[in-house]
Amino acid sequence: MGSAHSDGAAPLATFAAHKILIAGGFGSGKTTLVGAISEVRPLRTEELLTTASIGSDDLSGLSGKNTTTVALDFGRITISSEIVLYLFGLPGQERFSFLWDELSYGALGVVILADVRRLTDSFPSVNYFEKHRLPFVVAINCFDQAPRYDPEEVRVALDLDPGVPVVLCDAREADSVKQTLITLVEAIAARWSRDSSRRGHGLGRPVMAPRM
Numbered sequence: 001m002g003s004a005h006s007d008g009a010a011p012l013a014t015f016a017a018h019k020i021l022i023a024g025g026f027g028s029g030k031t032t033l034v035g036a037i038s039e040v041r042p043l044r045t046e047e048l049l050t051t052a053s054i055g056s057d058d059l060s061g062l063s064g065k066n067t068t069t070v071a072l073d074f075g076r077i078t079i080s081s082e083i084v085l086y087l088f089g090l091p092g093q094e095r096f097s098f099l100w101d102e103l104s105y106g107a108l109g110v111v112i113l114a115d116v117r118r119l120t121d122s123f124p125s126v127n128y129f130e131k132h133r134l135p136f137v138v139a140i141n142c143f144d145q146a147p148r149y150d151p152e153e154v155r156v157a158l159d160l161d162p163g164v165p166v167v168l169c170d171a172r173e174a175d176s177v178k179q180t181l182i183t184l185v186e187a188i189a190a191r192w193s194r195d196s197s198r199r200g201h202g203l204g205r206p207v208m209a210p211r212m
Helices: 030-037 098-104 116-131 151-158 174-199
Strands: 016-024 046-048 067-069 073-078 083-089 107-114 136-141 166-169
Touching: 016 030, 016 098, 016 116, 030 073, 030 083, 030 107, 030 174, 107 116, 107 174, 116 136, 116 151, 136 151, 136 174, 151 166, 166 174
Parallel strands: 016 083, 016 107, 107 136, 136 166
Antiparallel strands: 046 067, 073 083
């Protein structure tokens, strides 16, 4: 029998905190996205680019870029009194890829931010999360000076499976980021349903309603 909670908090057994990863190439907008949507002041681990990064960090097409994430970005979104999303922005450069395994542990799904000016930078993230079978969406970040492509063109260029959602996203705008996260939640629910059906377990695991 459940007991009443005088402070109004949800019973521990019904509370769920879910980890969502924000991935993508160097300069694709991951730190901006976390900052746009987080309800708390985001944790950032940005450092100034120095001469030590010459030859490692490709700045072509990234005028004004003078910092880089060296560990992670972290933010939080409360969906309801029972559900919280924790956002972890992954470092984009290959030299920090050793952190991906640790940060990916226990994640529910991934938003891969793509910059069409440097689309090949998205391949490491796509390949990594395909290999680890973690549900993801590709969000085309709508930079002001970037050319515009149809999402299906980007799907073909990245050789994505038909079931992977590809959406347009402005990482600076909270409403746009929310819609991207809703699309990810729907993709996760669809994956669970398909996997459970293959095992003969019916409709699959329950998933949070994407109300934001």
